[in-house]
Amino acid sequence: xxxxxLVSHGDFxxxxxxxYKMIAGETKKIxxxxxxxEGIGDFxxxxxxxxxxxxxxxxxxxxxxxxxxTPFNESFNHFLKQPDKIRIVPGMNLPxxxxxxxxxxxxQSLNSFYDTALNSGKQAIERIEYEEETTENDLEF
Amino acid sequence: xxxxxLVSHGDFxxxxxxxYKMIAGETKKIxxxxxxxEGIGDFxxxxxxxxxxxxxxxxxxxxxxxxxxTPFNESFNHFLKQPDKIRIVPGMNLPxxxxxxxxxxxxQSLNSFYDTALNSGKQAIERIEYEEETTENDLEF
Numbered sequence: 001x002x003x004x005x006l007v008s009h010g011d012f013x014x015x016x017x018x019x020y021k022m023i024a025g026e027t028k029k030i031x032x033x034x035x036x037x038e039g040i041g042d043f044x045x046x047x048x049x050x051x052x053x054x055x056x057x058x059x060x061x062x063x064x065x066x067x068x069x070t071p072f073n074e075s076f077n078h079f080l081k082q083p084d085k086i087r088i089v090p091g092m093n094l095p096x097x098x099x100x101x102x103x104x105x106x107x108q109s110l111n112s113f114y115d116t117a118l119n120s121g122k123q124a125i126e127r128i129e130y131e132e133e134t135t136e137n138d139l140e141f
Numbered sequence: 142x143x144x145x146x147l148v149s150h151g152d153f154x155x156x157x158x159x160x161y162k163m164i165a166g167e168t169k170k171i172x173x174x175x176x177x178x179e180g181i182g183d184f185x186x187x188x189x190x191x192x193x194x195x196x197x198x199x200x201x202x203x204x205x206x207x208x209x210x211t212p213f214n215e216s217f218n219h220f221l222k223q224p225d226k227i228r229i230v231p232g233m234n235l236p237x238x239x240x241x242x243x244x245x246x247x248x249q250s251l252n253s254f255y256d257t258a259l260n261s262g263k264q265a266i267e268r269i270e271y272e273e274e275t276t277e278n279d280l281e282f
Contacts, residue, residue, distance in 0.1 A: 008156070008235070010159040015149070015151060015152045018150075018152065018153065019150040019153040022151055023150060035163075065234075065235040067267070069164070087269070089266065089269075090269065091262065091266040092235075094149070094150075094232070094233075118268060121234075124208065125262040126231060126259075128208075128229045128231065
């Protein structure tokens, strides 16, 4: 199975998980590691503990706030050590989390989930024009 | 000038703004309206107040967590009323906020900022491969 770890500057990752839960309900397969005022050493230690704990049994998708930031860089080091069990997604947003999160109970490969995360995250950032009207088929939540 | 409003299910938008401030510093041009347990009526009222206040003097980009959700739908109604002063971006992430937020003091059209938000948000969601190494030219923050 696959789990998701959300990492970010500050509590953005915690807020994102809360948004997910408001839409999709509770989950034990999505966890968070925020970079706090305690600094990089503290963040790195908590990240390492979560990663080691998860990859003992599962594959891991790490959703990061932004490429080049500390949360991304620290996650990237774990990816380099275990590229067969870990993949990294920069620029995390709620649509990719909803799309992948709600499929985590299904039996898919890590790379399948990875492609879904990248594609759904990108596609969700779409141009909203004046002509476009909300239709009855659109989801509301 | 242009301002940004971040709207989301729960405090995701507040966390996102905090992440922005950790990277780019303080700003008065980015505000938040979270959908809380108080419900849609309360959210709609606070959103309306912020939108009216901002468009009196400035243009407005509304970054939303996900298309089809309440924060998006309520924002879309404001966009329909004032499409010349308001644009909506669904699937908000930190890279688009950093890219646009740090340019808000420059004199650009609303549509120029809108294109930047969409493009930078999409481009940031990129495939990270094992071969890729962080170079000295990469930003670190």
